[in-house]
Amino acid sequence: MVLNKQEVDAKTAEVVQDENHEGAPPVGFEVIRREFAKDKIAMGALIILLVIVLGVIFASFFIDLDKATTVNIFNRFTPPGEDGYWLGTDEGGRDVFALLIVGARNSLFIGWTITILTAIIGIVTGIISGYYGGIIDDIMMRIVDFIMVLPRLMIIIVVVTIVRSFNAWTLIWVLTAFGWVSQTRLFRTATLSEASKDYISASKTLGTRDWKIMFIELLPNLSSLIITNLTLSFAANIGIETGLSFLGFGLPVGTPSLGTLIGYANNPDVIENKTWVWLPAVILMLVLMLCINYIGQAMQRAADSKQRRG
């Protein structure tokens, strides 16, 4: 390819401008750290989230799960503060505080596991789809588009009803089966723009194997997107799991979730007169959701040099 002088000049100008603009920019975690140092609310959200997560994990070691889930009809709906129950008891006489801790732990664990699984599947399929393009991309996108429009919530509920030996892992796999598609789409788009860059073409010219280009050379450049996306989809997955448990189609009986506790409010008497059963779970849920999403958005800003504050 022969470029005339004007074009060459334009290209050099572009490169120079790019260099001036970037000027040895901070990379990866450093960018995020600087954003959080600048953004006090994001820092606060991060601290609150860490306190909740560590507190829940720590406290759950001291809770006897059998005792917490055993029905004791004589303690039915004990108001908070009585008989040594900090937050009172539910309709089965179970300690709401213990259920809250165990429920939060389960919801956080399930949400995080689904997030990791969907991210792994999404990153691999997304990069393959975006890197190879052509027929592989076409087929993959047909599948993704189809799963995306399915009435996901309804089909999950049906599957949950069909599977007999139902436990937390079944729920995790069912939710993963529907969750990976949005990740694939995201990472495919990112790969498409990344794969057209010079360092990829250079590597191809040198004869580097495809898998090496994809997962050793290209993948690290998606790291800020991956971190941001892990946070935001963590919040979304907690929302889906608790929503299903709230409707009664999430975690099985005996495995409490934040959604199970909130679900008690489906009973008119409980929602009106026995607020202590469900309101703590709602508040914890709101705090978790707002914190995680705020952290996610702060990371998103950090990843985008135009919006960066730090």
Place this chain on the structure above:
Amino acid sequence: MWKTILRRIILMIPQIIILSILVFVLGSLMPGDALTGLIDPTISAEQVEAMREKLGLNKPMPERYVDWVSGAIRGDFGRSFQHRQPVLSIIGQRIWPTLWLSLLTVILTYIIALPLGLLSGRYQNSWLDKGVNLYNFISFSVPSFVLGLLMLWLFGYTLDWFPTRGTVGSSVSPGTLDYVLSRLNHMILPAVTLALISTTGTIQYLRTGVIDAKTQDYVRTARAKGVPESKVYSRHIFRNSMLPIAAFMGYTITGLISGSVITETIFTYQGMGSLFIGSINNRDFSVMTALVLLFGVMSLLGTLLSDIIMVFVDPRIRIN
């Protein structure tokens, strides 16, 4: 352009076929069949067997699928054993409350989202913009069932402003104005809940659209010609920023469908979403499969609608 649309429609046919196979397989994996609910001590096992044979339930699966699909195309989804009437007539009763609720939700969504999106884009970085961003952040973060529950608790039970359950008051008779008002009164809380959580996308798109449009040449031309600032926004920018929103509308249908299942359950609103949960709980599988198929087809049509609007709105897609 018509070629693009036609191609898009043809693409939908295999999707509908796969969806119907999926729904059928899910339905046949369910314990029990259409006759389980009819079995009672007065009917002998032989009679049940004869009925199974007559209804074709003993045929191999591919044949049953063909039977089921050809029935479904004619609107015959079998009978509901819980309600003891054809599935289609139950759905016919329950579809209207959901449609009215969805309509009110869409109207409320745009009433909230359009001014907020336009104003926050116009006065970028003002306190108003910051407020809208905060609202957007909260409505994006809070899960719909938590919001619905808090609304029900606060405005339904604690403040007693709105009814807490059902679709209509018990003392009013159909056809009167009171009946209509009672219906509306029952719809407000669920509709506001659904609307609040579905404004995020529209506000975001509109805000970015307006901010982008501000620096465009056609806006500068309008200003240079001496068009008043308010008119620049209401005529020139508004129209152009509305285009992606219009295209977004089809996807809204998909969102409303999944929203209706949760919201109708919280407010015990007698629509299709609560019918679905009810049919699952009562193992009423003929109703359940019909609803999953119906909602699936509606989602597919929603995305089709969005894509078609996009073809009209965005010339770049047409050329490809």
